[in-house]
Amino acid sequence: MENKPNMPPIYIVSGGKGLAGHTIVESMLIQYPDHKIPVVIEPEVSTQEQIDKITDKVVEKNGVIAHTMVNHVARRKLIDSCEQKEIRHFDLVGSMSDYLDTVLDMKPVEQPGLFRLRDMEYYRRVRAIEFTMMHDDGQHTDKIATADIVLAGVSRTGKTPLSIYLAMFGWKVAxxxxxxxxxxxxxxxxxxxxxxxxxxxxxxxxxxQRSSRVNRIHMNPNTDYIDRRKVRMELDYAANLYKKGNFTVLNITNKPIEYTANEILTILTERFGSDKWKLDEEHH
Structure with missing residues (x-):
């Protein structure tokens, strides 16, 4: 069966980016191979003026509207405009939203794009963990400027577990x-x-801590690794480097990872503000 020319376009109208509506429409159209129906996304629609312009355009093109307006008021305005102008329209979320309002006996937050934001949050955490693993224990130090947090310390100060813990909350750590x-x-x-x-x-x-490791992996107990004088020199050497770099020094003695992580996040919040993703965009 041949496709008809000049097929009426489908306009996807959304208060967000229109990705959910586009996915639904495309999942239907894929059932009709080689179709020639144009699909147009009209994102971030919220005002009557926007609705009027879109519906006028749809009338002119003899198109139809599929919408995913999660805001009840905006959805009602769009539906009214479609009915007044005799535009065929498909409400992709309204019926379900009304059902959930009744069943849950509560009002939705009506914020477009929440599902997309949740996905973004998930992938940011995944990327943070990948970054942190790639920059563990001095790897790729030429790229540490792209880290949200950089930890430095002598052996057995818990750098790696602390890094991974912070990465699980979306921070890129080296x-x-x-x-x-x-x-x-x-x-x-x-x-x-x-x-x-x-x-x-x-x-x-x-x-x-080091003695425990020595026993666990059967190292020579006479190693410099646990020699008091050598260990003292290591700690002094690190302290001098911290002073040289004007780094923030944190004493992790007997502190759980969660405590130290919270200490770091509190300091960063005081310095840069609470929006870590905004910081991420600015610095990267």
């Missing part, structure tokens, strides 16, 4: 090990110091 005798990447001192946190710890607690 961590840099501090090892005497190993040059610290120049980029650590070139990025915004207000986003760099130097982790420190009491010597006794650090030696206890």
């Amino acid at each position: 961590n840099v090990p501090i090892v005497p005798g190993t040059p610290v990447p120049d980029t650590l001192f070139q990025i915004d110091s207000k986003r760099v946190f130097g982790l420190t710890i009491s010597m006794a607690y650090l030696i206890a």
Whole structure:
């Protein structure tokens, strides 16, 4: 069967981006291979003026409207305009919305794009975790300027678990090990110091943590790794680097990861504001 020329366009009218309506319409049209029906998205519609312009255009093109207006008032205005101008229209959300209003006995928030925002939040967290894994333990230090948070510290100060914990909340974290005798990447001192946190710890607690690891992996117990003098030198070396870079120093002795993470987020909120995604856009 041949397609007819000049098929009437379908206008998808939405208070948001129109992606949900477009998906529904396209999932129907795909059942009609090689169709020639134009699909036009009219996003972010909320005013009577916008509705009048769109419906006038639809009349001129002899088209139809499929709409996903979650705002009751705007939906009513659009339906009234369609009926006055004898436009065939398909309400893709209204009946379900009315049903949910009744069943749940509550009013919806009527904010367009919430589903898309939820998806964006999910994918941001996934990207944050991927970024954090790629920048763990000094990897790709040339790219740490794109991190929301940079952690620095000697071995066994909990950099990796703290990084992953923060990433689960959508923060892109890089961590840099501090090892005497190993040059610290120049980029650590070139990025915004207000986003760099130097982790420190009491010597006794650090030696206890390292001793546990030595026993667990059967290392030589006489290693410099747990030698008090060497450990003291490591901590002093790290402290001097933190001072040089004007980094924020956090003592993580006997503190759970959640506490330290909250401490970091509180400091960042005070410095930059509460909208981390806005910060993400500005710095990246």
